[in-house]
Amino acid sequence: MGELSKTAAYWVLRVLSFFFCMNETFFAPCPRGLENALATELGLLGAVAPKTSSGGVHFHGELSLAYRVNLESRLASRVLWHITRQPYRNEHDIYTIAYDIDWTRYFTAERTLRIDLAATHSPLTSLTYATLRIKDAVCDRFRAEGLERPFIDKQSPDVRVYAYLSEDEATIYLDTSGEALFKRGYRLHNEEAPLRxxxxxxxxxxxxxxxxxxxxxxxxxxxxxxxxxxxxxxxxxxxLKRSFSFQKLNWFDGPTWQRLKQRARDAVRTAPESPMxxxxxxxxxxxxxxxxxxxxxxxxxxxxxxxxxxxxxxxxxxxxxxxxxxxxxxxxxxxxxxxxxxxxxxxxxxxxxxxxxxxxxxxxxxxxxxxxxxxxxxxxxxxxxxxxxxxxxxMVKGSMRRIKPPRPKLPAPALP
Ligand SMILES: C[S@@+](CC[C@H](N)C(=O)[O-])C[C@H]1O[C@@H](n2cnc3c(N)ncnc32)[C@H](O)[C@@H]1O
Missing domain, CATH: 3.40.50.150 (Vaccinia Virus protein VP39)
Structure with a gap:
């Protein structure tokens, strides 16, 4: 091998190791309107290059960053781990894209599974059918590896796969959160119209x-x-009071997770005598x-x-x-x-x-x-x-201009 090709091979390896070992890509959805605030929060948690899009933030980092964001983010709704993005035209393409993923690297056949799919401007006529094709592809891939197929559990699955279809591209994510992150575990029952x-x-x-x-x-x-x-x-x-889907994935690193949780426990402060x-x-x-x-x-x-x-x-x-x-x-x-x-x-x-x-x-x-x-x-x-x-x-004493309230003629009622 010539000197030039050796150098090229070295750099290809460096770039590959950077991308495959360290630089995973994630998407954190959030309530629309909070994208900028979430990008700032993710930056403080160690996310690399957080970039907002409507309804969430894309970012990069090691897998352990997903543990930390799940544990500490106050604004994210979930943390989705980007697996692949490919062009598609029909349901057959969707099946192939999902089949080509080596799912056995991510979770075992004993894990229960749920597939969710969302789309904007997709040409497909039935999103339900597209969801079924992804489910078939994941199960067929397990069988092709000589394994049992995972069972589907729509209520409380171990593993959730998310697919997002744009007009011509399909993105497949693994959900690292499980239950949405706004479910902190403190809600005992629902009072009138609670906020997320x-x-x-x-x-x-x-x-x-x-x-x-x-x-x-x-x-x-x-x-x-x-x-x-x-x-x-x-x-x-x-x-701190809940568990997450990443704990069920093959690449779960227990000691790193315990370290992050202990650090979070150590950070907790006791209440002051007169709360504010x-x-x-x-x-x-x-x-x-x-x-x-x-x-x-x-x-x-x-x-x-x-x-x-x-x-x-x-x-x-x-x-x-x-x-x-x-x-x-x-x-x-x-x-x-x-x-x-x-x-x-x-x-x-x-x-x-x-x-x-x-x-x-x-x-x-x-x-x-x-x-x-x-x-x-x-x-x-x-x-x-x-x-x-x-x-x-x-509210400034004496200087607030009072606007005459309009007559109380209210429009059709809003939803809670
Ligand atoms: C939309 S809910 C608030 C939900 C709350 N943010 C949460 O996340 O659970 C409105 C609340 O206003 C309370 N409320 C209505 N009239 C009130 C009044 N005159 N004084 C104080 N509270 C009142 C209701 O009892 C209800 O709990």
Whole structure:
């Protein structure tokens, strides 16, 4: 071999080892509107070259980075491990792309399996059929290797394969998370319309809240915003109480995982004597439930809970961040109640919360206007498919311009 080809071979090997040993590619989906915040968070967790796209962030790193992101990310919904991306035209191509993957490298035949598929502008007529073809390809590949085929379990599979079809490309991922990451393991049952946990953490990030500043959620429901804030203040990794799909994959490295978990446990701080996170609700049962959830994830001591009508609230500190997700209309009869509540909210903020920064998260474009205060910020966000806004109001004593509330003529009710 000539000197030149030796050098070329060396560099090919270097590049291959870089790509195959160290540089895996991942995609972390998140609630739409949180992509930039997630990219920043992933960078802090050690992700290489995080790059946003609609509904998530692509990034690179070693496999152990996926462990860390699953354990510590407050904003990601999942961590998907990129396996392949290929052009396709029909279901047969999809089958071949999935069959060509050596699945036995990733998991054993004893693992149960689920396939999920999403598509935008795909020319295929039946996505269900395409999903079945991927399932067949994975099972056929196991049989071709002389092994049993894995069983399908749609409820609680060990391994989830995700396929994403664009107009002409199929991307196949292995899900390293399992249950979505917003399922932190502290929700005991659902109170009225709880926020997803990663969305609540995202609202705190967008509101610019930091643990040295008092926080108040006067309509806390199941307590999601306050509990997420307490987890941040306590430096408690949100995934400490749950397990993940990567633990079922062949390449799972137990000692590395135990090291990461121990480091996360060591980082946890104890609560101060006077907590600065305040939360409450008019419903006693909602507050009881929120306290139970907070206790379940060991942050009850970080939150000062109380039962009260928001209209009678006074500020618990001279300044801070008020962040809340008020009720919104699902039935027509809700309209009158809400049309009365929102102006009263504005009055309470104006009378008792001068010096505070108030943030209201709502899917209703009319109701925030009823509050009678001019929002300084309107941040678009999605709660699932629901188009929402995070409205920011700076409460300055005496200088807030009061907007005359529009007549309470409300549109068709929104979804919870
Ligand atoms: C959309 S839910 C909040 C959900 C909460 N963010 C969560 O993640 O669980 C609205 C909450 O406002 C509360 N609420 C309604 N009217 C209220 C009032 N006048 N004062 C205080 N809380 C009120 C309801 O009891 C309900 O729990």
């Amino acid at each position: 946990e990663n969305l609540a953490a995202g609202l705190l990030t967008l509101a610019g809240w930091t643990p040295d500043v008092p926080l108040f959620d006067p309509m806390c429901g199941g307590g999601t915003i306050a509990i997420e804030a307490a987890l941040i203040a306590a430096r408690q990794a949100p995934g 996170i305040f939360a409450g609700d008019i419903s006693e049962s909602a507050v009881e439930h929120a306290i139970a959830c907070a206790a379940h994830i060991n942050v009850a001591d970080w939150i000062n809970f109380s039962v009260a009508d928001v209209r009678h609230r006074e500020a618990p500190a001279p300044a801070g961040v008020w962040l809340t997700n008020p009720p919104y209309g699902v039935r027509l009869e809700d309209s009158d109640i809400l049309a009365a509540l929102y102006p009263a909210l504005g009055t309470t903020l104006k009378k008792h919360f001068a010096g505070w920064h108030a943030w209201i998260f709502s899917s209703d474009s009319l109701l925030p206007k009823l509050i009678g205060l001019k929002p300084e910020r309107r941040i678009p966000l999605f709660n699932g498919a629901l188009d929402c806004r995070l409205y920011g109001f700076k």
